[in-house]
Amino acid sequence: MEKINNVTVFIFLGISQNPKVEEVCFGLFSFFYMASFLGNLLIMLTVHVGNLFKSPMYFFLNYLSFVDICYSSIIAPKMIVDLLAKSKTISYVGCVLQLFGAHFFGCTEILILVIMAYDRYVAICKPLRYMTIMDRDRCNKIMLGAWVGGFLHSIIQMALVVQLPFCGPNVIDHYFCDVHPMLKLACTDTYVVGIAVTANSGTVALGGFVILLISYTVILVSLRKQSAEGRRKALSTCGSHVAVVIMFFGPCTFMYMRPDTTFAEDKMVAVFYTIITPMLNPLIYTLRNAEVKNAMKKLWQKKIFWEPNEK
Template sequence: MEIKNSSVVTEFILLGLTQSQEAQLLVFALISVFYLIILPGNFLIIFTIRSDSGLTAPLYFFLGNLAFLDASYSFIVAPRMLVDFFCEKKVISYKACITQLFFLHFLGAGEMFLLVVMAVDRYIAICRPLYYSTLMNPRVCYALLLALWLGGFAHSIVQVALILNLPFCGPNQLDNFFCDVPQVVKLACTDTFAVELLMVSNSGLLTLLCFLGLLASYAVILYHVKGHSSEGKSKAISTCTTHIIIVFLMFGPAIFIYTRPFQALQADKVVSLFHTVIFPLMNPVIYTLRNQEVKTSMRKLLSQYVIC
């Protein structure tokens, strides 16, 4: 992606998460634990689904892609953040800032669309089981996967295009620990009202509509399973509950950040930390802990390659 901008700003200074040394050490330790324990767990989920011929249903196909998206997403912000903890002056170049922003929204939107696809998959499996094998065949699954990647790219490229047209002539201090739309737009040397409105429509409104649509779809599914057998009802409710937890973890912070005017609040950095670092690593783990088939397959895999 070629970046052209006539602004005089060539780098941004990140003010970081906090100025407290104790708080920085605590966050550093927390993120390090997540990377050392939960990130390998995400790759284990992917390897388990890929290696077990019994986990070929679309649900597991999408779960493996969710783990891949979340693992990739966690590499955008956290590694640089960990390095910056030991730097007195946290500097990021203009090009690196735009690149970080692009991949943040590219993968974030892709995951958002993936959750929508997973909701559609569960709706068809529970409410239209006779048509499930026809509607959710491998070709359709790969087409949906391609569509969500293209959707994420389209969403992100719009964000980047709007920012590249803004002039930046100083100041260049970003009051955050990474580059994101609200903070970058506020540094532009021009009136950004129209751009902010477009950004809120592109990110905030889209996120809110997907969130409400997902909640409505799971409400329909839960209503539909009332007449099922006890075993079928219990499994459907467990699956939907897991999905709803992930929906709130994913969409809650995004709605808080992107559906309001770009004005700094005290909670912004904490919400952004959980949104960009903590929750992405936890999402696939939450799915796995509530999925008996994946847990059984994972135990077999570990006993085969580790214990033996």
């Protein structure tokens, strides 16, 4: 049967239909997005200017911050503008591109978190071979694998949606284009597509979460052989990673590890992993990581105080 697509524009219902609530959300989410953008940018600048790429941990942290900026920027600016707009519209092509971008950077972030868990495992369990195992060439190949994995995941999600016919209605009960809300608007039975979407997203979310649980369990068991100071440093670093994992994977699992259904709570849950978590990542990694704080302090002192005196 030939595909029929009469929909050229989608309309978002947004977070709320109450103007006063939208005004409050506008200020709140504008602050969250700017804090996320500037915080992650600060981490990237610290790594680049401080020449910290020789450490695999900073190498991966730099890319995590970059992905957080891209991930939140795919969704947050449009959502913030729509909070004060009378008509919350997006073109069909724009909707598909937003869906692709959200899943591309979201999946890439999951894979980077898995990589960072592996990095901590090697650093703690095989410290004498750490720099040999996690050399620059291997780090580059691992990161390339993360980008390719994110691309393949998002291409599959996008392909499952674009082959569906949309002939009306065109109102999406969400604040950005995601798979499940779009499936509800398709003019055909989406049961099989819904199963494929859940299998694809569920494999990434649940698979990544299980791998992370195993990795950190092995790390915690191995810490019994470490000295008290070694345990303290390892727990401080791993603690920040575990906090990020819980905040990111909890909402993601709720959203994507289920059949093709939507709940009223979906929008607020999505806010957590699309806007709040990218904002909290810089805080977690700086407040819980003494090395990052010291690097930022040295960078600040060097650039602000030392250079004018040197001239």
